[in-house]
Amino acid sequence: MLVRPKVSGPIVVVLAAMAASAVLAGVVGVTGVTTTPHLLETTAMIRALAAPAFVVAGVLRLARWRITGESHCGLRGLAMLLMGGISMPSATLVRTLSEPSNALATVTCVRALTVGTILYVMAVALSDDAPDRAHLERKIGWLAGTTAAVLVLLALTQHRRLPPEPTLQLGLARGVVLALALGWFTVAIGAVVKGRRDDWAKPLAPLLATMGIAELFRLPARPETALVAVTLTVTVAFLAATAAVVDLVRAAQEENDATQYLSRELADVRGEVVSRDARRDELTHDARSTLAGIRAAMYTLDRHADELDPTTSDRLRIATLAELTHLEHMLVGSSLDGDIFDVTEVVRTVTDVRRAAGLRIDVALRPGLARGVPGDVATALQNLLVNAHEHAPGARVSVEVRTAGGLVQVTVSDDGPGMPSPSAGSPFDRGVRGPESHGSGIGLSIARELMRRQGGELELCGTATGTTFVMSLPSAASFDGAASAPLGVAS
Amino acid sequence: MLIVDDQRLMADSLCVALRLEGFDPVVAAVTDRHDLVARIVADPPALVLLDLDLGGALGDGADLVAPCVAAGARVLVLTGTKDQLWIASALEQGACAAIDKAIPFEELLPVVMSAARGEQVLAPRARERLLDQLRVHRASRRRDLAPFESLTPREQQVLRALSIGLTVPRIAELWVVSEATVRSQVHAVLSKLSVRSQLEAVAAATRVGWL
Numbered sequence: 001m002l003v004r005p006k007v008s009g010p011i012v013v014v015l016a017a018m019a020a021s022a023v024l025a026g027v028v029g030v031t032g033v034t035t036t037p038h039l040l041e042t043t044a045m046i047r048a049l050a051a052p053a054f055v056v057a058g059v060l061r062l063a064r065w066r067i068t069g070e071s072h073c074g075l076r077g078l079a080m081l082l083m084g085g086i087s088m089p090s091a092t093l094v095r096t097l098s099e100p101s102n103a104l105a106t107v108t109c110v111r112a113l114t115v116g117t118i119l120y121v122m123a124v125a126l127s128d129d130a131p132d133r134a135h136l137e138r139k140i141g142w143l144a145g146t147t148a149a150v151l152v153l154l155a156l157t158q159h160r161r162l163p164p165e166p167t168l169q170l171g172l173a174r175g176v177v178l179a180l181a182l183g184w185f186t187v188a189i190g191a192v193v194k195g196r197r198d199d200w201a202k203p204l205a206p207l208l209a210t211m212g213i214a215e216l217f218r219l220p221a222r223p224e225t226a227l228v229a230v231t232l233t234v235t236v237a238f239l240a241a242t243a244a245v246v247d248l249v250r251a252a253q254e255e256n257d258a259t260q261y262l263s264r265e266l267a268d269v270r271g272e273v274v275s276r277d278a279r280r281d282e283l284t285h286d287a288r289s290t291l292a293g294i295r296a297a298m299y300t301l302d303r304h305a306d307e308l309d310p311t312t313s314d315r316l317r318i319a320t321l322a323e324l325t326h327l328e329h330m331l332v333g334s335s336l337d338g339d340i341f342d343v344t345e346v347v348r349t350v351t352d353v354r355r356a357a358g359l360r361i362d363v364a365l366r367p368g369l370a371r372g373v374p375g376d377v378a379t380a381l382q383n384l385l386v387n388a389h390e391h392a393p394g395a396r397v398s399v400e401v402r403t404a405g406g407l408v409q410v411t412v413s414d415d416g417p418g419m420p421s422p423s424a425g426s427p428f429d430r431g432v433r434g435p436e437s438h439g440s441g442i443g444l445s446i447a448r449e450l451m452r453r454q455g456g457e458l459e460l461c462g463t464a465t466g467t468t469f470v471m472s473l474p475s476a477a478s479f480d481g482a483a484s485a486p487l488g489v490a491s
Numbered sequence: 492m493l494i495v496d497d498q499r500l501m502a503d504s505l506c507v508a509l510r511l512e513g514f515d516p517v518v519a520a521v522t523d524r525h526d527l528v529a530r531i532v533a534d535p536p537a538l539v540l541l542d543l544d545l546g547g548a549l550g551d552g553a554d555l556v557a558p559c560v561a562a563g564a565r566v567l568v569l570t571g572t573k574d575q576l577w578i579a580s581a582l583e584q585g586a587c588a589a590i591d592k593a594i595p596f597e598e599l600l601p602v603v604m605s606a607a608r609g610e611q612v613l614a615p616r617a618r619e620r621l622l623d624q625l626r627v628h629r630a631s632r633r634r635d636l637a638p639f640e641s642l643t644p645r646e647q648q649v650l651r652a653l654s655i656g657l658t659v660p661r662i663a664e665l666w667v668v669s670e671a672t673v674r675s676q677v678h679a680v681l682s683k684l685s686v687r688s689q690l691e692a693v694a695a696a697t698r699v700g701w702l
Contacts, residue, residue, distance in 0.1 A: 256658060263693040264656025270697040285544060289571035292592035293500035299596035300508045307511055316507065319500045 039223040047088065047230045053237035054084025060244035067251045072200060075125035079118045080240060087114035104166075104221070108173040112180070113150040117143065119183040122208070126190040126201060170221060177218045184212030203243060210236050283330060290327045294320055318383070322446050325379050340476040343368040343408050344401050346377050351399055354385045361385070362398040368408035369476035372454040377410075377473065380447035380458060384412045384469050387444055392416020395466070406478035413468035447471075492516040492607055493531065496542040496569065497549070501592065505540065508600055514607055516540075524549050528558045535562040538607050541586070543570040543577055553581040560585035567606045569599075579625035588613035635699040638684050646683070649676045654693045654702050 061077030064070075091110050098106045120143050188208035194201035210232055217229035297320045301313055308316075344365040351361045381399075388397050395416035402409055448458040456473040492509065494516055496502040502518045509516045517536075519527055527549065531539065539559045543552035552568070559566045568581045568589035578589045590602050590612075606612045642650065652662045659677060663670040677689065686692045696702045 259688070259690050260653075260656045260658050262690055263653055266690070266693055267654045267656075267697055267702060270702075274700075285571050285573075288593050289498045289501065289542075289544070292571055292596075293498045293504065296504035296508070296596045296599075297500050299600075300504045300511075303597075304508070304511050308507065312507055316500070316503060319503065323500050 039227055043223065043227045043230050044092075046227070046234050047092065050230065050234040050237040051084045051088040053234065053241045054080045054088070056084075057237065057241035057244045058082075058084060060241065060248050064244070064248045064251045067248075067255055070200075072125045072198075073247075075121055076204075079121040079125070080244075082114065082118050082121065084237070087111065087118060090114060102169065104173050105169045108169075108176045109150070109153065112176045113147060115180050116150065116183070117147060119180070119187055120146075122187045123190065126187065126194045126204075173221060174219055177215055181212045181215035181219075184208055184215055188212060207236050207239060287327060287330055290323050290330070294323050294327075297323075318446065321379060321382075325375060325450065328375050329373075339374070340369055340371050341374045343370050343377065343410060343473065346374050347381060347399055347401055347410060350378050350381045350385070354382070354389075359385060359389055360394075360396045362396065364398070364400040366402050368401050368403045370408035370456075370473035371476055372456055372473045373450075376450040376454055377456075377471070380450045380471060381410065381412070383444065383447040384458075384471070387447075388412065388414045388416070388467070392467070403475050403477075406475055407472045408475045410471040411468060412471070413466055415466045417466075492538045492540065493519050493536040493564075494540045495519045495521060495527065495545070495549075495552070495555070496540070497521045497545045498542065501542075504596075505600075505603070508596075509603065509607075512600070512604060514604070521545055521549055524555075528555070531559055531564060532562045535559075535564045537565065537609075539564045539566045540569050540603060541566050541581075542592075543568060543572055543581060553577060553584060556581050556584035556586045565606070565609070567603065567612070569603070575621060576625055576628055579621040582613075582618060582621055583625060587611075588618075636701060639696065639699070639701045641683050642680060646676050646680050649673065650680050650692060650696060651702065653677070653680075653689050654696060 058077045058080030061073050061080060063077075065073035065077055087110075091107050091114070094106050094110050095103055124139055185208075188205050188211075191201045191205040191208055195205060214229040214232035214236070217225045217232065219225070297316045301308070301316055301320075305313070344367055347363065347365060351363050355361050385397065388395065392414050395414040397412065397414045400411045400413075402411075444458075451458040451471055451473070454473065456471065459470050459472075461468045461470050492514055494502045494505055496505075496518075506516045506518050519530070521527070539555075541552050541555060541559070545552045545555075549555070552570070556566050556568075566581075566586040568578060568586045569592055570578065570589060571592040572578065581589060588602075588606065588611075590599060592599070602612050639647070639650075649662065652665075657665070659673045660670055663673045666673070680692055681687065681689070684692050684695055686695055693702075
């Protein structure tokens with residue numbers, strides 16, 4: 001409870017042994033085994049041990065406060081420094097220096113003043129989560145006022161040498177001791193309450209309560225009980241010092257961990273920035289190159305329109321189109337998933353344009369929502385229509401959109417001569433073209449690649465009567481299921 | 492004349508345009524670095540139009556400059572990059588000039604043609620300026636990296652380990668050495684880099700790109 005066992009196993013053992021021996025010493029004192037002067041000597045000796053222990057604990061608490069900035073740490077450090085550095089030494093000093101006749105009253109006054117201050121500081125530490133400055137200043141003002149009042153009281157007692165009667169002195173001493181004990185218990189209860197919300201306050205309660213018990217042992221004003229009181233106090237001092245060591249070590253460790261964590265984060269963030277910069281540079285560079293290529297092709301096509309043979313100009317034109325699509329991809333950053341869009345819209349736009357260019361096209365459109373890249377579908381369809389126009393001039397082309405088996409299909413068929421079996425390979429291979437074709441053969445391969453890139457397909461179906469191409473895309477509905485069936489299998 | 496550009500449209504357009512202007516350019520296949528160099532060595536063209544960013548198969552075009560020049564070809568760098576240091580390093584390897592692809596094609600074409608005719612297309616002063624930039628950059632980079640070069644291999648390892656968030660005890664455990672050893676190495680790193688904390692050391696290393 002006092003110190004967490006994972007860090008402090010051996011320390012707890014040592015402490016337990018120490019506390020046991022201290023209590024034993026106290027018991028020995030009470031049972032009167034030794035004589036009174038001897039007892040007083042022992043008491044003084046043990047008391048001399050407590051002060052440095054409190055000072056050490058206070059300094060360590062303050063050190064932790066410097067690392068973590070927790071205000072309660074600073075206040076506890078302050079309280080323990082007051083205890084070890086001011087309260088106990090001044091009480092001892094006054095006890096030695098005062099005339100024996102009113103020593104008890106003087107010591108009582110000093111203790112009332114200093115221990116009262118300590119209790120007050122502890123109360124502040126326990127009462128505030130994060131005391132704001134003005135609030136704290138007001139409290140410290142009150143503290144200063146009370147202290148001044150007690151000092152005046154002390155001065156008066158010293159001056160008038162009051163109360164000279166031993167019974168009156170004893171009465172005063174008992175009153176103060178009771179008040180202080182009450183103070184300790186109150187603060188201990190405060191620690192219990194606070195401990196419900198904040199872990200740091202939990203170990204404080206038993207220590208504070210022990211201080212209260214020690215105070216009560218001063219009540220009889222006998223050497224034996226005084227020894228017990230001092231023993232208890234010194235035990236608390238050592239426990240506080242140990243807890244402060246453990247906490248400080250833990251704070252340093254956490255600080256170290258935080259540093260390591262920050263180092264790693266720093267490296268990660270830096271890496272992320274570098275790779276993002278690299279991606280951006282690459283994109284910029286790619287876009288510039290693509291634009292340069294398009295510019296070069298347009299210039300060449302425009303400048304040398306008359307001198308170019310149809311194959312070459314066709315090739316440049318189709319390649320330009322492909323580069324434009326590529327550029328769009330780069331800028332939009334379209335993923336392979338694509339967007340959900342209405343295929344019929346795209347088909348309508350493209351067929352309208354081709355119709356205006358003189359192609360005879362019939363369309364049969366049924367709404368078909370698909371997932372893909374509209375621009376790519378448009379380019380692919382355009383390539384198919386250009387292809388139809390080239391290999392079957394004047395033929396009637398029909399375009400149909402339908403949804404079947406999780407696929408949206410666009411069928412492009414013409415009533416032309418059909419696609420004669422090419423000299424070698426598939427009509428989708430680059431450079432393969434029909435014997436009559438003026439095209440470069442790139443259009444179909446680009447169209448297929450565009451479709452495949454967005455998870456679709458382009459197939460040539462049946463060459464008996466005319467040519468039929470089927471473009472297919474996964475339908476939007478097919479993505480609603482947990483997993484979309486692979487293309488081709490679903491249909 | 493050989494055109495080495497992974498951007499096919501650019502290469503094709505240049506090829507077509509130059510052919511119409513009366514040159515006889517060939518577009519090189521940019522699939523294999525070794526084949527390309529072998530081809531250039533076997534039959535050195537008068538001029539190589541070289542792109543710097545050649546993509547996956549060929550990588551850095553600047554590295555191709557030296558073999559081309561050694562084979563006796565002049566190299567004209569034709570690039571979309573804005574990276575002046577990259578261009579400068581190509582010039583340093585012996586490229587005769589560099590042109591930005593992004594300029595209008597009607598301006599680009601005459602430069603390529605005059606280079607093909609063996610004329611000088613880059614003023615010596617401009618060339619010197621670019622090379623100076625490269626030298627200045629290299630010097631400053633050397634200066635930045637000097638403290639890191641002075642680290643012993645073990646200290647470099649320590650710094651790398653710190654940068655991935657390992658603690659001193661953990662490093663000691665991993666390397667089976669004592670914590671004190673690692674701590675003294677960390678101190679050596681800090682003093683050589685003139686920094687006060689581990690975090691600062693890692694920050695310095697990432698800043699100059701040493702990591």
